[in-house]
Amino acid sequence: MYSIIKHIHLLSVAISIxxxxxxxxxxxxxxxxxKKxxxxxxxxxVDTCLLASAVALCVLIQQYPGIHHWLSAKVLALLLYIVLGSMALKRGRTKxxxxxxxxxxxxxxxxxxxxxxxHNPLSWFS
Structure with a gap:
């Protein structure tokens, strides 16, 4: 089950990006x-599949944001990505x-x- 959900998650990541x-x-x-x-x-x-598979993976591997620092860092970066993505695609005032x-x-x-x-909040710098 883990392998299937992980593959769904990774495919969703690739499609979403x-x-x-x-x-x-x-x-x-x-x-x-x-605007289509x-x-x-x-x-x-795709983003719904991505989120659902992320939650399922957290439950399966029993690692949760707020407890595991790397996962907390990912969630915070995801929130920043959502804000920046919204600014990039529609909310930014100028090009x-x-x-x-x-x-x-x-x-x-x-x-x-x-x-x-x-699995480190330092990401590529760890």
């Missing part, structure tokens, strides 16, 4: 595709603000991946 990069590219290019409803629905579906938020959000993703791989 890919969709975010694609949507960020569309934002930079002022593409009409950014079916793309937003796919994004919500420059949105582009900087996109870059910062992608740096958050790199940190989250490093923390997940090392």
């Amino acid at each position: 890919s969709l975010f990069v694609l949507r960020g590219s569309w934002m930079l290019l002022d593409s009409h595709w950014l 409803q079916w793309i937003l629905r796919i994004t919500y579906l 420059k603000q949105r582009a900087l938020a996109l870059l910062a959000a992608l740096l958050c993703v790199a940190y989250i991946i490093g923390t997940a791989l090392t």
Whole structure:
């Protein structure tokens, strides 16, 4: 069961990041595709699978945010990623603000991946 959920989680991560990069590219290019409803629905579906599989993995491996520092760091970075992603795709006032938020959000993703791989809040610097 663990292996299946982990694979679902990793696939969801890959699809979610890919969709975010694609949507960020569309934002930079002022593409009409950014506002298509079916793309937003796919994004919500993938992110729901990602969150559900993350919660299931926490329960299965019995490691929880607030208790395990690496997982707490991941959750905090995820919250920052969500805020930055929102600024990048729709809430940034200027294209420059949105582009900087996109870059910062992608740096958050790199940190989250490093923390997940090392199980250390120092991420790639551990």
